[in-house]
Amino acid sequence: MxxxxxxxxxxxxxxxxxxxxxxxxxxxxxxxxxxxALFDCLTEDFTDxxxxxxxxxxxxxxLKDYSGKALYVFHQACEENRHLTVTLHx
Numbered sequence: 001m002x003x004x005x006x007x008x009x010x011x012x013x014x015x016x017x018x019x020x021x022x023x024x025x026x027x028x029x030x031x032x033x034x035x036x037a038l039f040d041c042l043t044e045d046f047t048d049x050x051x052x053x054x055x056x057x058x059x060x061x062x063l064k065d066y067s068g069k070a071l072y073v074f075h076q077a078c079e080e081n082r083h084l085t086v087t088l089h090x
Contacts, residue, residue, distance in 0.1 A: 004025055006020050011059055011063075012062050014066055017036075017063065022049045025041070025042075028041070038077075039073050039076060044050050046083045049085070050086075051074075051086045052086075057090045071088075074086040
């Protein structure tokens with residue numbers, strides 16, 4: 001299983017959040033930088049992969065309700081794609 005780790009401490013915007021995910025997970029150039037596109041990319045890749053998001057509380061503080069929406073997308077993507085695990089560390 002491949003493990004991809006992102007430190008959320010330096011992420012301060014939705015754009016930066018999506019850029020970090022796209023770079024770390026090697027999303028295609030056409031990635032739409034939104035939650036719908038995130039779900040699509042996470043459920044189309046069947047590589048056994050764990051996404052570890054460190055300093056998640058920092059992201060929650062900076063992005064407010066958007067982080068909750070992202071958390072829902074991660075949960076739904078993991079339900080849809082059994083090859084994906086997402087772990088959040090405060």
